[in-house]
Amino acid sequence: MVLVEFTQTVITGVSVGCIYALVALGLVILFKATEVFSFVHGEIMMLGAFIAFTCITFFHMSYILSFLMAVLVTGLLGIGIERLTVRPLIGQPVFVIAILTIGLGYVFRAFVSMVPQWGTETWGFKTPFSDQYLRSGELVIAQDLVFIIVCTVLLILVLAAFFRFTKAGVALRATSQNQLAAVYMGIGVNKVFTLTWAITAALGGIAGVLVSPLTFVHMYMGLFVIKAFPAAVLGGFSSIPGAIVGGLIIGVAESLSGFYLPEGWKSVTPWIILILILLVRPQGLFGIQEKKKV
Amino acid sequence: MRFELKRSYWEDIKIFRYRSDFRWYMALVFLLLVLPVFVGDYYISQFNVVFIYSIVSVGIMLLTGFTGQLSLGHVGFFGIGSYASAILVAKGIPFLLAMPLAGLMAAAIGILVALPAVRLSGMYLAIMTIGFAFIVEEVLARWESLTNGNMGMVVEPPSIGPIEFDSEFSFYYLALLILILSLFAARNILRSPTGRAMISIRDSEVASQAIGVNLMKFKAIAFALSAFFTGIAGSLSAHKLSFISPESFNFLESVKYLAMIIIGGLGSLHGAVLGAAFLLFLPGVIIAVKEFLPHAIASQPGLEPLLMGLVIVLFILFEPMGLYGRWMKIKHYFEFFPLYKKDTFKRVKSYYKAEKH
Numbered sequence: 001m002v003l004v005e006f007t008q009t010v011i012t013g014v015s016v017g018c019i020y021a022l023v024a025l026g027l028v029i030l031f032k033a034t035e036v037f038s039f040v041h042g043e044i045m046m047l048g049a050f051i052a053f054t055c056i057t058f059f060h061m062s063y064i065l066s067f068l069m070a071v072l073v074t075g076l077l078g079i080g081i082e083r084l085t086v087r088p089l090i091g092q093p094v095f096v097i098a099i100l101t102i103g104l105g106y107v108f109r110a111f112v113s114m115v116p117q118w119g120t121e122t123w124g125f126k127t128p129f130s131d132q133y134l135r136s137g138e139l140v141i142a143q144d145l146v147f148i149i150v151c152t153v154l155l156i157l158v159l160a161a162f163f164r165f166t167k168a169g170v171a172l173r174a175t176s177q178n179q180l181a182a183v184y185m186g187i188g189v190n191k192v193f194t195l196t197w198a199i200t201a202a203l204g205g206i207a208g209v210l211v212s213p214l215t216f217v218h219m220y221m222g223l224f225v226i227k228a229f230p231a232a233v234l235g236g237f238s239s240i241p242g243a244i245v246g247g248l249i250i251g252v253a254e255s256l257s258g259f260y261l262p263e264g265w266k267s268v269t270p271w272i273i274l275i276l277i278l279l280v281r282p283q284g285l286f287g288i289q290e291k292k293k294v
Numbered sequence: 295m296r297f298e299l300k301r302s303y304w305e306d307i308k309i310f311r312y313r314s315d316f317r318w319y320m321a322l323v324f325l326l327l328v329l330p331v332f333v334g335d336y337y338i339s340q341f342n343v344v345f346i347y348s349i350v351s352v353g354i355m356l357l358t359g360f361t362g363q364l365s366l367g368h369v370g371f372f373g374i375g376s377y378a379s380a381i382l383v384a385k386g387i388p389f390l391l392a393m394p395l396a397g398l399m400a401a402a403i404g405i406l407v408a409l410p411a412v413r414l415s416g417m418y419l420a421i422m423t424i425g426f427a428f429i430v431e432e433v434l435a436r437w438e439s440l441t442n443g444n445m446g447m448v449v450e451p452p453s454i455g456p457i458e459f460d461s462e463f464s465f466y467y468l469a470l471l472i473l474i475l476s477l478f479a480a481r482n483i484l485r486s487p488t489g490r491a492m493i494s495i496r497d498s499e500v501a502s503q504a505i506g507v508n509l510m511k512f513k514a515i516a517f518a519l520s521a522f523f524t525g526i527a528g529s530l531s532a533h534k535l536s537f538i539s540p541e542s543f544n545f546l547e548s549v550k551y552l553a554m555i556i557i558g559g560l561g562s563l564h565g566a567v568l569g570a571a572f573l574l575f576l577p578g579v580i581i582a583v584k585e586f587l588p589h590a591i592a593s594q595p596g597l598e599p600l601l602m603g604l605v606i607v608l609f610i611l612f613e614p615m616g617l618y619g620r621w622m623k624i625k626h627y628f629e630f631f632p633l634y635k636k637d638t639f640k641r642v643k644s645y646y647k648a649e650k651h
Contacts (some may be wrong), residue, residue, distance in 0.1 A: 087612070232421075
């Protein structure tokens with residue numbers, strides 16, 4: 001029984017960790033390619049969830065179609081954010097853009113609270129996996145959780161292939177190494193930035209739709225992302241495998257501490273782990289400390 | 295047009311650059327001293343809040359604006375200051391002693407935070423400080439024997455000797471005095487070797503190391519000083535509100551603090567105060583303007599966060615030097631009237647990925 005409880009907690013943790021990993025992945029890709037740290041990622045996630053919710057509940061679309069709609073709209077939103085607000089600031093200190101994204105977050109939250117039928121209430125929608133369970137012996141796992149894990153693994157594979165085999169992926173990697181050299185090699189850095197924003201925003205949208213069965217859909221669900229920050233930093237902030245490992249560590253640790261430790265520990269465990277690891281390795285688990293040239 | 299002639303080092307680091315500056319500040323102080331006689335309690339209360347947050351803003355300006363260390367966890371120091379002062383006063387320690395003690399306690403914890411923080415930079419630091427804010431909020435909520443947990447604490451109004459600051463009117467003078475003292479202290483710190491070391495760290499860590507600035511030491515000092523000011527402000531705020539509970543020290547408050555210094559203009563003490571005043575008078579202005587708006591817009595609860603977000607975004611896009619930067623530009627325009635060049639204040643771009651410095 002103890003073992004079953006433990007396994008179940010770990011699996012819940014892994015699936016939540018997968019969402020953290022997806023969010024952290026978006027943050028890390030964006031940071032690697034454009035040196036922008038986005039605090040608006042959570043709000044993009046929330047908008048993705050709201051769009052899927054609207055498509056399913058009001059337009060009676062299928063789950064897959066709504067999912068795609070959410071990805072499309074958030075991707076376009078990412079392009080919009082880049083073109084209108086981030087591009088004029090390219091080359092400015094990192095934290096100026098970070099604070100800009102905090103401001104955008106406020107705007108999006110306020111926008112959602114003003115849209116009729118969205119507002120400040122909490123919503124939920126049915127997925128094809130709701131209320132269905134996988135059973136093996138005493139172990140019962142909700143299919144929603146399994147779907148999250150499967151989706152994350154698929155997405156990571158697709159992203160890895162994209163970075164490795166496509167021209168755009170290589171351009172993105174080149175830009176993340178050296179912007180100036182990338183320009184000299186004939187890469188349109190501005191286009192790469194737009195592409196990066198589109199990809200990461202779409203990743204945020206996907207995470208939003210996936211997480212809705214766990215957190216429900218409401219205007220503050222973007223705050224979920226704050227817990228993905230330690231995941232991204234834990235992994236080293238410049239390493240894609242690091243983001244995934246960091247997400248899983250944070251998810252499992254949070255889930256286990258919620259189950260075994262007294263109340264209140266659940267929300268601080270990720271941060272305590274983060275601070276402890278940063279004390280030992282300031283560059284994170286997989287990060288490389290960049291030596292500064294003068 | 296004014297020609298500057300400096301004949302000694304001391305003239306370069308004077309507290310007031312020109313004699314006329316001193317007169318203007320005195321005029322401003324005089325104006326603020328007589329102001330509460332003429333305006334109602336509501337406005338006095340607004341000013342009290344502005345004074346308290348200006349102190350916070352000065353503290354964060356020292357850390358972010360002058361040392362270049364981004365912190366998103368200052369609400370933690372604010373909370374520590376509030377609770378420390380409230381608990382000390384409840385235990386019978388006079389307010390005059392409890393307030394600096396609260397500041398010192400925040401400063402001590404600031405040094406603790408700085409221990410891991412001095413090795414981090416940029417966004418790593420920002421995220422670690424978010425963690426600090428979360429941990430403080432959780433500790434305040436769970437340490438029930440000391441803080442009364444989520445039920446919150448009732449705080450007595452401050453009193454110094456026989457004088458009780460229990461009305462908005464009397465509190466106004468207390469807050470104003472402490473704000474002036476804080477500004478004076480911050481100005482003096484900035485013209486001391488410590489302040490100059492802090493500024494050099496902001497401009498280039500490598501260069502300041504090369505001329506013998508101990509990075510760890512001065513970053514820790516900056517954290518401690520910043521936490522001290524924030525703790526003092528927290529103490530004042532607790533006694534003004536007379537009730538505190540952990541949820542008012544949410545991480546999102548820190549965003550407000552950062553917005554204050556960005557809107558005011560990074561790297562200037564004027565900006566710290568201007569930003570705090572702007573951001574805290576904004577809700578009042580929104581409420582006043584609401585009456586003239588159509589009902590459908592005015593009844594939206596999201597109006598205030600929307601405007602807050604828009605103000606941050608627009609300031610960063612169009613006036614990155616903040617309110618004080620705008621003031622400088624206007625002043626510059628008239629000072630150099632026919633010779634004004636638009637590019638004087640142009641931002642210099644730097645491509646981080648290409649050349650790290």
